[in-house]
Amino acid sequence: MVHDLMLQRRQVFQGLLALSAVGGLAACGGADKAASGQIAGSVAPGVFTGEEMALISAVAQTIIPKTETAGAVQAGVPETLQSLATDWGDTDFQQYWKTGLAALGSALTSETGAAFTQLSPSEREAVLSAFDAQVFSGEVDNGFYRDFKATVVQAYYMSEPGATEELAYEPVPGEWIGCVPLSDFPKTWAT
Amino acid sequence: MxxxxxxxxxxxxxxxxxxxxxxxxxxxxxxxxxxxxxxxxxxAETPMFSENRDAPLLGTSTPDKDFGFYNATxxxxxxxxxxxxxxxxxxxxxxxxxxxxxxxxxxxxxxxxxxxxxxxxxxxxxxxxxxxxxxxxxxxxxxxxxxxxxxxxGVNSGLSNHPDSGAGVLQPPPKARVPELFAAAAAADIGIPCVPARRAVLTRDPGDGRSPCFWATDCGRGCNIGAxxxxxxxxxxxxxxxxxxxxxxxxxxxxxxxxxxxxxxxxxxxxxxxxxxxxxxxxxxxxxxxxxxxxxxxxxxxxxxxxxxxxxxxxxxxxxxxxVGSGITGQIPGLEDRPRYNEDGAMGMHVYIPFWLYEEQAAGQLDFPRGYHLEIYSQFSAPGVGWGAGLDGYGRSALESARRYYGSFIHFAQRGEMIxxxxxxxxxxxxxxxxxxxxxxxxxxxHTEHEYGQVAHAQQASIELIERMGGRVVSDVKAPADAIAAGGEIIHxxxxxxxxxxxxxxxxxxxxxxxxxxxxxxxxxxxxxxxxxxxxxxxxxxxxxxxxxxxxxxxxxxxx
Missing domain, CATH: 3.50.50.60 (FAD/NAD(P)-binding domain)
Structure with a gap:
């Protein structure tokens, strides 16, 4: 309810409501740091190892691939996840992610035994497609994957390429005209 | 002395x-x-143009910043x-x-x-x-x-118990957005009024040093231009x-x-x-x-x-x-994949639904006393934490469904009288x-039965509006005693x-x-x-x- 009201008060109702993995971070002890005004993205390397970052990048880029617009990797999503876990997560949260990533890596190993990161983009798509369907149909219970995916999607759409190219953003439109030829106004929100 | x-x-x-x-x-x-x-x-202190992606925890709410990192509080x-x-x-x-x-x-x-x-x-x-x-x-x-x-x-709508202002007092309201027009049409079908909202946001230069709205930035962060x-x-x-x-x-x-x-x-x-x-x-x-x-x-x-x-x-x-507060959210297929245009406007409501049943209430036809209004929230807006968390699929189809659902949700917030x-x-x-x-x-x-009865009525009206828009309710519709906001939570x-x-x-x-x-x-x-x-x-x-x-x-x- 508080979440719901917060959205109303900020006048930024965005739909696709679900409690987010990032929201959970705040409850895990990041609040003290939030008050200090540190800026995310400032710490590297972080708690995720090179191997973990490779898996994060491979899965994130399969969820949000490069199309006509930037993919998750080009949008800096893996670095955002690294920063969230390193700068804001407490040890429980970091452990949840590291354990979850290890299990995810195993679950996404191909039938031939090749690691997900070693697969070609089309093979990754096939493996992730099957796994994603199993999780979201409830056949496989994997809360971590849901959190992981939600965080990737949020980080992507909040990134500059995700926001400006994929959804269309303009800092200051200058005027409000409620009735226009649509072709004249392709951008959808301001700051 | x-x-x-x-x-x-x-x-x-x-x-x-x-x-x-x-x-x-x-x-x-x-x-x-x-x-x-x-x-x-x-x-000096209003972060009007700061991006959530640059904020700690992507700008989400924390116990220190309940309404998000950049909120004016x-x-x-x-x-x-x-x-x-x-x-x-x-x-x-x-x-x-x-x-x-x-x-x-x-x-x-x-x-x-x-x-x-x-x-x-x-x-x-x-x-x-x-x-x-x-x-x-x-x-x-x-x-x-x-x-x-x-x-x-705002405008003078001439509705009972929603007084008109004196001549020349109000500033002109911004035109309604597409989802607001859609909601207004559904309301008209059902026989519910939906009129321009009234908000303390300047749409004209008042000549006192403040500037009118420049149709950008979240009002909740504060407004250093004075609009x-x-x-x-x-x-x-x-x-x-x-x-x-x-x-x-x-x-x-x-x-x-x-x-x-x-x-x-x-x-x-x-x-x-x-x-x-x-x-x-x-x-x-x-x-x-x-x-x-x-x-x-x-x-x-x-x-x-x-x-x-x-x-x-x-x-x-x-x-x-x-x-008295409660809310119902719907997803409207008719708003999916709609053409993009800038929909920020004055950020808050351009139209709303004022209480319309005073006569019926006075005649004893309703099972609750006192009125409520419905605030309407639906627009293309900047993604934040929580956005896209339930997205279907992966890859190109995920991108397509994000585009499709973007701006297709509508929220009706009940704001009612408590006795x-x-x-x-x-x-x-x-x-x-x-x-x-x-x-x-x-x-x-x-709370008492007065408030619960009102919440039940507002929930029903919101569901009817969503259904008339061809949509489906996506909120968990709870019993009034569970749906009602806790005392103090609306901050009124x-x-x-x-x-x-x-x-x-x-x-x-x-x-x-x-x-x-x-x-x-x-x-x-x-x-x-x-x-x-x-x-x-x-x-x-x-x-x-x-x-x-x-x-x-x-x-x-x-x-x-």
Missing amino acids: TDHEHDVLVIGSGAGGSMAAYVLTKAGVKVHMLEAGRNYDPA IDGGWDIDGEPYSAAEGSEFKWWRTRMLGGRTNHWARNSFRMGEYDFKPKSRDGLGFDWPISYEELAPWYDRTEKLIGVY AFQTTTSLLPWARETGRLSITTDAMVYEITTGEDGHANGARYIDKTTGEHRFIGARAVVLAASAAESARILLNSNAKDRGGLANSSGQIGRNLMDT PNENCFAEIDAEQKDKFGIPVLKFHYK EIGTARMGASAADSVTNSYGQTWDVPNLFILDGAIFASKAHKNPTLSILTLAMRGADHLVNEMKQGTL
């Missing part, structure tokens, strides 16, 4: 206190203002370290405290609806609650003056320009003092920067610390008998009310004190020092002047005699303007 340069002490810098300071200083009265929070400079919130409050067993009450110059006006939604003729005489109409000692007709010119001064967009009304860009600088307003921030008031004659003669406060206890004198005191904090100060004053100051009626702390009941009140907690040693408040709160708490016609059963007269202490005025939400469904800030401002004007007159006439 005075050992100070000012005449009037104003406690609180939010809507009521700032309006009082403005009216008083403009009339030549010297004012000193105390604010419990820290100083705030909107020109720079200090305070639901919980403040070392300043607890308690709730009686079985009660839930959330107390929002904005601790900064300008108070809640820095981040409020700016929704500005007038109370109407029924709202001032509710008991006469249905026998419940209390009538106000003032009619709408008496207050109407003050509403005009207030709206003209602060700047409110979205907040006292820190308007009433306070205007009052300071007179040279007659001085302000002390970080001043935690805990007692209003009285002299031998029983008149207020100043206040005691703690200087939060040093921890020192201080006294400041005055010829008259205006209390506007917010409904609950004002009640706390009065109950902690005159501590000899613990009855509190100005409390011969025993009504201080009683009649605590908050707006005062004897189980809702605040009192001094006999056991707890805050870090300053000030006894804290204990809240008692219970009022009523704890209500005005009335007689000293026997009320704390103040219609000017906010306390019956017991004639030079003590209460000019915040505490004096409301009822909690109409209309959001309270506009009425707080209007009552404060009228009350402060009365104080000026009494001072000029020498009665004070």
